[in-house]
Amino acid sequence: MLQDPPDQLVVIDYPGLHIHLATIARRLGIPVTYYICPQVWAWAPWRIRRIAACADQLLVVLPFEEGLYRSVHPRVHHVGNPVFDALAGVGAVPPLQGSSGNPILALLPGSRKQEIRAGLPALLEASRILTSHQPGLETWISCQRDNLIPEIDGLLEDHPQARVHVGDARALQARARLAIVCSGTATLETAWHGVPMVVAYPANELQRSVYRLLAVAPYFSLINLFAGTKLVPELLFEPGDGAAIARLASPLLDDHRAGELTEELKRIRAEKFHPGASQKAAQQIIALLEEHSIR
Structure with missing residues (x-):
């Protein structure tokens, strides 16, 4: 310079x-x-x-x-937000190889190794609880890059119910019955497709206390900030506490509640998600x- x-x-x-x-x-x-x-x-x-x-x-x-x-x-x-430029400009939703056609629970644990290590075990536990109550529900994990596969595979030994999709997350987001999303722009991408979701981010007690002390926004998830209200459940969860996530997600498997939320997400997209x-x-x-x- x-x-x-x-x-x-x-x-x-x-x-x-x-x-x-x-x-x-x-x-x-x-x-x-x-x-x-x-x-x-x-x-x-x-x-x-x-x-x-x-x-x-x-x-x-x-x-x-x-x-x-x-x-x-x-x-x-x-x-x-440039994410809407990207969403509006992409072509057809890619196929989901290996899907049986059953309803899908999509887990989006983030794109960084640290996020995956801290958050995915709880998301998998939530998946185990939810699928035990709804046996036809398939669990799919979004893995955005090949180098994250070992990180995810290392956590799947006790969770045979889960499968991994590598690549474009839209293959899951566009087909999911319900999503559990680790915050970030993935919440906006999931909302774009009208998918009911829980936004969950791992944080220990100290981190949660610091957040409550310092945060100036009423919500931490982008979709709720766009909506200006707590449209979807959000949770800063203790790492490993999948039961807390499952408790928030379970009501969204109800067809009536899910339908209402999908309509609200579509309204938000029409009003605020502009490229x-x-x-x-x-x-x-x-x-x-x-x-x-x-x-």
């Missing part, structure tokens, strides 16, 4: 590096756009001011973040570029 300064620096998420990089750029007089601002409301709300100070404009992807960041920065734009985030972000980036070129 010193030898050949860019016309603008655009940083995306990842505050560990990008706050420092953006701060240096601003000191050098380089305009900065922060796109997909970190979800500090969930884990470090005290960093909001620091993020605001390092950028000329902030582009946020969640509706409520606009007001949150605008309290400390005059130029904040909600551009929408176009990337286009809107590009427009704001160009606008800032033009302002500084005029100067």
Whole structure:
């Protein structure tokens, strides 16, 4: 940046590096756009001011973040979530090889090894409980990458009821009767398909206490934040406590309750899940570029 300064620096998420990089750029007089601002409301709300100070404009992807960041920065734009660009642009849902056609319980334990180690055992225990009460229910685990297969297979010895789908999670999400999702954008992807779900994330007592103390948002799951209400059950669970997850998931196997939730998810999709985030972000980036070129 010193030898050949860019016309603008655009940083995306990842505050560990990008706050420092953006701060240096601003000191050098380089305009900065922060796109997909970190979800500090969930884990470090005290960093909001620091993020605001390092950028000329902030582009946020969640509706409520606009007001949150605008309290400390005059130029904040909600551009929408790029996950909807991806969902709207994909083709046909891929096949689910090996499915018998029975109702599917989809387990989406996340895409990181640490998440899988901490959360999947409880999700599998919840699956065992749920399938014991509904024998025709098939359990499928979403494995997004080949290198995660050993991590998942190592946890399946006591759970012969579970099968693994490697690859595009839509193969499960589009066909599931019920999903248990480990938070993140997977909740929005699952909601896109209208699938009833429980959002469950592993957290020990200390982590839960810290979250309750620091969090500024009323919910931790993205789908509930989009809905503005507790639309789907969510739980920060003690690692290994599958029974707690099963208790929340069991009512969603009722056809009437599941149907109501599916209709609500479809309504939220129609009202709030709009593609176009990337286009809107590009427009704001160009606008800032033009302002500084005029100067």
